[in-house]
Amino acid sequence: MKGYIGKILFVNLTTGHIEDRIIPDQVYEMLLSGVGLGAYVLYNEIPAGADPLGPENVLGFTSGLLTGTGSLMTGRWMVVCKSPLTGGWGDANCGGTLAPAIKQCGYDGIFFSGISEKPVYLLVNNKGPQLKDASHVWGKDATESEEILIAENTFKKRPAAAVIGTAGEKVSLIAGVCNDGGRLAARSGGGAVMGSKRLKGIVLVGSKPIKCHDPQAVKLISQAYANKIRKQNLPGIVKGSFLPVMGKVMGSMKQVAPIDGMMFATMMKKWGTPMSNGMGVTNGDTPIKNWAGSSKDYNRSYYSKINSDYVIKREYRKYHCYSCIVGCGGVCDISDIEQGKFAHTHKPEYETCAVFGPLLMSRNLESIFYINELLNRAGMDSISAGHAIAFAMECYEKGLLTLEDTGGLDLTWGNAGAVIKLVEMMIARQGLGDLLADGVKIAAQKLGSGSDKYAIHAGGQEPGMHDARFDPMMGVHYSVDPTPGRHTIGAAQYYNMTRLWEKVSWAPAVRMYPKNEEYEATDREALKSVAGSCYKQIVDGIGGCLFAQIMGVQHWQAFEWLNAATGWDKTPDEYMLIGRRMQTLRQLFNIKHGVEPKSFKMHPRMAGEPPLKEGPLKGRQVPIEAMMKLHWKHFGWDENTGAPLPETIQQLELDQLLQEG
């Protein structure tokens, strides 16, 4: 056993019973760790039809197979559960410091079933695992709770912790799990599941070694990668105002060519994800005005106000996740905003800037910083929260919500003051905020009157801030992934940079090609989306960062690290088979729980129905149903239903791992 521990901790919160469980080597060889280990445990443990907020749901925290082995950018931890937002498979991942701590406590994952009578947290230290009373932090925000729990459990070594904020406690279905003072595993409603179990957090203090088969070989690969990253620095003359200009050029180009992923590192080092703030608007990547607007609406007078340089102007410290040498994060001073309510916040990600900027037609960057901290402390997913407000604004515009319904808030597009108030109401579950706190699908169901037209989601989850009409493959993943609406699974841009074809025999090679090809439902495009999906499972099995992944397999050498860390001697094709197996297992989870894959098809507006009349995406439409079918077919799933075919299950030997029921 190398790279992984071979053991999980299982806690029943109803009975208080805690036990170690040995996981056979075969599971790791077939599914890796991380999301794969999670899928193995949850598929077998959660009975069909279990209530996601009931005692039968199982919530897990897993680390990656490569975490702590000396490999780089492999320190992300995962939350897995049956999602209350989609009714199917749920996972979310996050950086920070929790992933190595899970392994240092002697586990690859920590799982919870049942519901505790009173609020508790799990402490794992040299005395072993124990459930402790959390009533003193229940009702406190995530950052404060984390600080308190860490302080009271710090003796020799500072613990790592993950907690929910008040959004999770109030079982908001768009609540996530927080660590490191406001970093979130935001998606899938994992925070709501944790709240429903009255589990406030986990606090880990371990010092067990993480074994690695060939540390020297791992180190050599890491050094080669680190040497390249270190050299990636943009000259000072490249300013944030230059990016929207480049975006315009990109958006107007008829051809696409794969670029060097290392160039992405240069931008990530300088700005982090807010590098896309203006560029995404001008090239068409950023959805505007609840996906119905364009850069003609959110024009220069708007996007210049959320310029990437203005974001990093407030950054006084860089932030790196464990084992990361890029450090796309940062800590920003916000002591001058809203009467200095908060001293600092994590640098808002592009997703947060875009969803509280262009999606709501707001150009108030200060409000975005403030909302970022409000949501981080509450532990609420900014992507979903912003979409819920966009939904409300469009309903208000169309007369489906009145001033009376909004509690006197004028929800005119761009009204940043009203947005702040509404965020606070969502966190407190007050008035209209209560309606919106479970995401747009449920809000539209409750509001009725045809409001579902304005509820932008895929399978119940609000999409990432990347437009499928700009990158149709993004839309495919929004619609076919067992956790729908996620922007982190795949896209043509990601595929082109990842360069899987350099190592995987069946991944289609990409040279320069006409942009229009991306809008056609072809076997070739489907093979690319399948390859992207399989590789992403590997990344989520090893604890990898998406941004490292898209730097390319020639730089971030996941396959080679895996062999060196485990002592396996697998080819990239064999690893991709593991990725296919992991993804198929996640899909089987959904089938077991009665989720129809077809129901995950993204909202028509996201596919260009009706088409936009202006801007870089003018007239663009995505034949999403045909694309979903081809993707399923090339996965070995039924092309009409999306259910994995019996022969695929057999070929992947999944029957060996699954218990009936």
Next chain:
Amino acid sequence: MNDHSTSFQLLIDQDKGTAMKVKVYAPPFLNGDAIDEMGNLEVPTGATLRDVYKKLQVPLLLRPVLLCSVNYEKSRLDRVLQEGDVISFFFPITGG
């Protein structure tokens, strides 16, 4: 092989018109016809970065903003390339 024999070999190679491959990541508005699926571009042994610019038809005006690097280091146009060198042009993408 000592230095003397290396340069001697280089002369023979150039004489014979021997080609070598360098890896090029070029943005879509350059002439990428000569780049194969693995991103390789064939150039004569002893070619310089300037020769690659010519082959890719890099417009003079764009040269300063494309921030070209060889093996991830800033390079002069007269740099003599070696087999397997990696030539990257800066071109942004949106992500995150």
